[in-house]
Amino acid sequence: MNTGRKFTLALAAVAAIGLAAGSAVAEKAYGPGVTDTSIKLGNTNPYSGPAAGYGTIGKSISAYFDKVNKEGGVNGRTIEFISLDDGYSPPKTKEQTRKLVEQDKVLLIFQGLGTPTNSAVHNYMNKKKVPQLFVATGATKWGDPENFPWTMGWQPSxxxxxxxxxxxxxxxxxxxxxxxxxxxxxxxxxxxxxxxxxxxxxxxxxxxxxxxxxxxxxxxxxxxxxxxxxxxxxxxxxxxxxxxxxxxxxxxxxxxxxxxxxxxxxxxxxxxxxxxxxxxxxxxxxxxYYQDPTSPDTQQTEAYAKWKAWMEEYYPDGDVLNTFNVYGYLVAQTMVQVLEQAGDNLTRENVMKEAANLNMEIDMFLPGVSIETSATDFYPIEKMMPVQFNGERLVPIGKVVSAN
Incomplete structure (x- = not known):
């Protein structure tokens, strides 16, 4: 009877190990564009046309992802960032977004730039249940989780x-x-x-x-x-x-x-x-809401030193006077944080859940500015400070305030 009991316990132990292994495998859940080694993100940006001045944002985001990939990626996965030129033209945005979603099979669209361009794909993205995350526009309609649960803004509205x-x-x-x-x-x-x-x-x-x-x-x-x-x-x-x-x-x-x-x-x-x-x-x-890279005060900070070192290594052709390159640096870090929080559950549903669960501060934000989201609050940044250009740089003329 002793031998039988030992045999039964051994079988139970094997079964438990099998269940644990199965559970570990089950914990990994992937949406389109995700493998054990990579995460595919899509983007549209005006590298040409009337809003081409914003093109540097897409380039700085790509440069930040290059840094992340060189350092081992996000939870061991590299980011494949596919950024297409839409010329700030809504019909072109529709075409490029469909290509990214239906042909390139990206996990999500990140930082598509422009109000008219994002508006052109707003319904499409929500109908397809593809995250339209941290759009590069402050239109108020990006913060409507009840009616458009797959779209979220980033900058102050x-x-x-x-x-x-x-x-x-x-x-x-x-x-x-x-x-x-x-x-x-x-x-x-x-x-x-x-x-x-x-x-x-x-x-x-x-x-x-x-x-x-x-x-x-x-x-x-x-x-x-x-x-x-x-x-x-x-x-x-x-x-x-x-x-x-x-x-x-x-x-x-x-x-x-x-x-x-x-x-x-x-x-x-x-x-x-x-x-x-x-x-x-x-x-x-x-x-x-973020620090001016032309300010002598900013240039004395550790945050600026890190940002400039990143610019020199990963985006040497970028203009260190251009605040849009600070913007790209900040929003890319926000996207990385969401992916880190998602862990191995990289489904579209879970990515949106984690995007709505942020509480973070980032280097190069102004003191007092942070990112906070919830299931009912899709406005990540809601504080700003008045500044004035003095002929050389932006100087503060007030305190960080909230419209709320």
């Missing part, structure tokens, strides 16, 4: 920024007369709505002129002339880098000297202020 600009005007400008230039799509309209929401009953009195432009327009000169002629003493500029640089040049050419408020998506020393002219850009006010 445009309406949030618009409200913060409204607060700045109310606190700092006496008898404001506001002239607005905005891109005629959800991106531009969100900024305008945020401003008007904050101004409340004063909006109709203080806003004296609104001019829009289409992304296909060659210039915005006529709009700037009309805004100056309206008598505005505040210029609220909501435009992408190409048109922001044009606006700065035209405002100075007309010898118009309003309080110049420039949206953060065009608040780049390298991509906007340098081509427009540092002298012409002096005095422009914007909002920021």
């Amino acid at each position: 445009y309406q949030t920024e618009g409200r913060l600009f409204g607060a700045y005007i109310m606190e700092n400008v006496k008898d404001p007369k506001i002239g607005i230039l905005y891109q005629n799509d959800d991106y531009g309209k969100d900024y305008v709505k945020g401003l008007k929401d904050k101004l409340g009953d004063k909006a109709s009195e203080w806003i004296v002129a609104e001019e829009s432009y289409e992304v296909t327009d060659p210039t915005i000169s006529s709009q700037i002339i009309k805004l100056k002629n309206s008598g505005a003493n505040v210029f609220y500029n909501v435009s992408i880098p190409k048109f922001a640089a044009q606006a700065i040049k035209k405002v100075r050419e007309l010898e118009w000297d309003p309080v110049f408020l420039n949206n953060s998506v065009s608040n780049s020393v390298g991509s906007v202020y340098k081509p427009a002219g540092f002298d012409k850009s002096k005095g422009i006010i914007s909002l920021q």
Whole structure:
């Protein structure tokens, strides 16, 4: 009987080992584009066309993933980053996104850039249940988990920024007369709505002129002339880098000297202020949530030293004056964090679950700014600080504040 009992126990032990092994295997769950050694991510970016100034974001993201891969990848898996040019054209974005999802079989689309372009694939991505993660646009609609559970933004929403600009005007400008230039799509309209929401009953009195432009327009000169002629003493500029640089040049050419408020998506020393002219850009006010690489104070920090060392090794052709290269560095780290949290459960469902479970700070964020998400909060960043370009760099003119 003793022998029989030992035999029974041995069988039970073998069975337990088998169950444990089966459980370990079962813990690995992969979506499309994932293997034991790699993770395939897709991206669309305007490397050509009217928004080509943003192309460096895609290049800096790729450079950060090169660093991650050289250091062993994410949980032993390298990141295969497939970034396609869509020229900031919605029809092209549709074509390229379908290719990434249906032919290249990527796990997800990461950091697709632009409001009109992401809007063109918004329904498609949610219908296909493919994560559309950390889109490079602050349109408010990217934070709607109830209706679009597969889409999440990253940067502060445009309406949030618009409200913060409204607060700045109310606190700092006496008898404001506001002239607005905005891109005629959800991106531009969100900024305008945020401003008007904050101004409340004063909006109709203080806003004296609104001019829009289409992304296909060659210039915005006529709009700037009309805004100056309206008598505005505040210029609220909501435009992408190409048109922001044009606006700065035209405002100075007309010898118009309003309080110049420039949206953060065009608040780049390298991509906007340098081509427009540092002298012409002096005095422009914007909002920021990450550190300015042109600031001497920033350049004394350990965070800057790490960022610059990464730039020199992995993106030597990149411009260290260009804040978009800080942006790419930060958002790529956010994506890596999500993949690390997902572990071996790299299904599309679990990746979205982990994207909605973030609480992190990153080097090169401004002190006080962090990333926080939940199942009901798809707005990762909600704090910003007012800054002003002094002719050489961006300098703080206030504290980090929240629109909430």
